[in-house]
Amino acid sequence: MARESRTPMVILGILGMLDERPLSGYDIKRVIDHSVAHFWSESFGQIYPVLKRLSQDKLIRARATEGAGRKRILYSITPQGEKQLQSWLAKTPEPGKPRDELILKLFFGSETEVPVLIRHLQAQRERAHAASEQYAEWLKKVEIQKLPYTPFQVMTLRAGVTMSAAFVEWADESLVTLKRMKTGRRGAL
Numbered sequence: 001m002a003r004e005s006r007t008p009m010v011i012l013g014i015l016g017m018l019d020e021r022p023l024s025g026y027d028i029k030r031v032i033d034h035s036v037a038h039f040w041s042e043s044f045g046q047i048y049p050v051l052k053r054l055s056q057d058k059l060i061r062a063r064a065t066e067g068a069g070r071k072r073i074l075y076s077i078t079p080q081g082e083k084q085l086q087s088w089l090a091k092t093p094e095p096g097k098p099r100d101e102l103i104l105k106l107f108f109g110s111e112t113e114v115p116v117l118i119r120h121l122q123a124q125r126e127r128a129h130a131a132s133e134q135y136a137e138w139l140k141k142v143e144i145q146k147l148p149y150t151p152f153q154v155m156t157l158r159a160g161v162t163m164s165a166a167f168v169e170w171a172d173e174s175l176v177t178l179k180r181m182k183t184g185r186r187g188a189l
Contacts, residue, residue: 015060128168
């Protein structure tokens with residue numbers, strides 16, 4: 001059975017979390033990019049068709065506004081949308097299927113030069129380290145807020161910090177292993 005898109009629930013969750021504050025599609029994307037992007041991403045190409053469908057299904061309300069010389073459509077969640085979101089939140093999460101190109105390349109590592117793998121792993125390690133530091137900075141800012149959703153944002157940011165740090169630790173161990181190998185293809189210990 002095909003996995004159902006989660007984009008509608010992401011949109012309903014953001015609109016529900018921010019209460020009655022209506023948001024445009026652009027605003028929704030910005031909220032995603034500044035909040036859940038460390039574990040969930042959505043593109044404009046995913047967001048706008050779903051906004052249209054959610055509006056047609058009366059799960060959100062669309063309202064056109066004029067401002068700064070351009071027309072904007074603002075969306076807010078309806079009681080039906082809130083009910084749909086609550087129903088989805090109550091369901092057991094489906095585990096996602098992992099897809100990680102670095103891990104795939106390491107799996108097939110015997111088919112390339114060890115220095116290539118070291119370069120890939122070091123680059124990903126640096127990105128994970130930078131992400132961990134970024135999450136820690138965001139965590140400091142979020143922890144002092146006193147909003148209804150603050151504890152939940154703190155939990156997700158702590159997950160980002162922990163997972164990034166775990167990746168860095170694993171990458172360091174793996175780099176030691178790779179550096180012990182011969183530099184040629186099909187490197188052996």
